[in-house]
Amino acid sequence: MANVTLRNVRKTYTGGFEAIKGVNVDVGDGQFCVLVGPSGCGKSTLLRMVAGLETVTGGEIDIGGKVVNQVEPADRDIAMVFQNYALYPHMSVFNNMAYGLRNRRMPEAEIKTRVEEAARVLELTSMLERKPRQLSGGQRQRVAMGRAIVRQPKVFLFDEPLSNLDAKLRISMRVEIRKLQRRLNVTSIYVTHDQLEAMTLADILVVMNGGQVEQVGNPLAIYEKPATTFVASFIGAPPMNLMSTHPDEIKSQLGGAASQAGILGIRPEDFVMTDQTPSGGVALSLTVEAVERVGAETFVYGSRAQDAQRIAATPGELPPGEVIVRIPGTEAPAIGAKIRVAAVRNKLHLFSSDGRTRLEA
């Protein structure tokens, strides 16, 4: 059991490319930390640095009170689950799980006990003699988990472990991973680009962009109070609507707040279709462009009046003037209809015009 602390961690490649630009994260004992961000944001690199597969060019990585910058992966007491599972194709499931233990010269009897216990937990008992290629994707995934579990490491590292599975399996494996981690109570760091996975798994969510941490915290807190427009549009699906506060339609409703803030954000789910304007809130007139009915809810893609489209908020608003609204699945406005949607005051998010700072309304 261990804390993992990253202190001003940096990674610069020999070509001069700065992949990680000073990251500070503190993962408490037994916590589940999820690194999330778009591809190329450095989240995998950061994980591989914790694993010891990439060298650290600046800062310190601390596992269980010991700085491990110069420690070999095998001696860091970590276990990693790879995206493509990286099972040894020529070894049986049993040997795949036992390999790391054998290299540590563990007595064969104990190896057997541990592997059989892991196989029982992961429902792999009947497959111990099979080769990885005779297994389905989900089963391979479980073998990779098993290989991590039998080591009984201080830290689990997951590098997008579910992205090769189909949607249904992904959801059930996600639940499995979370249950398993809770039961074993092992500190875990998990990399994903799927914000839904990130929200559901994390105790601590780390949103990364361009080699930097945008925001760290409890997933719901991040959802409710995103620190930057990047986080606002990355966490939540469909993404938060970001718009400039300058068009008259918004300026007049926002009042004083509009002058300081450059960007207004409203989540699609915070809109209601109404003709009234809630006091302090914002109401928008939209022309319905497209409607997506997915059963429980309906997504309405509306465009605002012409003048609003010309003043786009950067970063964030793409395409300019388009607003996504989420309404109950029972309703569906006709395409081309004029609708009016509104959000109450405490559901508004205000950001500085560069999108880097959140302003409290």
Added chain:
Amino acid sequence: MVEQEGFRRYVAHIILWIGIAIVAFPVYIAIVASTQDNALIANGQMSLLPGGHFFEVYYQTIFVGTSGSTREPVGNMMLNSLIMALLIAVGKIAISIISAYAIVYFRFPFRMPIFWIIFITLMLPVEVRIYPTYKIVADLHMLDSYAGLALPLIASATATLLFRQFFMTVPDELLEASRIDGAGPLRFFWDTLLPLSRTNMAALFVILFILGWNQYLWPLLITTRDDMQTIQVGIRKMITTTDALTEWPVVMATAVLAMLPPVFVVVAMQKLFVRGLVETEK
């Protein structure tokens, strides 16, 4: 395959049979000739049906040799060839898999220049560098020895390149998983890379064994003692005789015997060989 009807199918089969006949006929002749009486062949009256001297000709070939030109039992020649071919095949695979491992998985100074030097040796087969090679082997007192027969032929750019290509298709995650599992470079090589290369090694072994078995020029140069002769050199020596009839049945029996080990290797390793050429197990 699309099944064809009637006439066209017969035509296809006839063409195939003609092809087979063209390839197989000389082999058949060799087998038939090896069972005939020498005088009959010398008179030009060789029958196209097997004669009755099978056992005595093969006995003489394997245990005695020709009475004139070589004076060496072909059994011994085959043993020499076999040792040479095995040394070359196994040696080439061992050397090239290790050098490919170094080139693919390690970062060391002059890695790429070294790779290119290996690559360039592709253009320098034994025939081109035969004089310096002979000189070195002679200076090392390795003439008339198995080491002298095999060593200069062991370095192989082709096999190194082949293993390099294969190693580059092995996912990096396997290496990383091994590192996390506590396997050092040697363990990773031994426990993961070698088993994965099994089919490639088998395919290479077949090719390299035949290549080694069929060596002619090099053994001809560096072996002078009769008991170090290889079978390919032996056949040639049997044919050129002075003052005597060529003992064709013995020559043909030797040729037939020379075919057997490569055929055996191909048949025995066919499954692995084909797998090695067409698929990689990942």
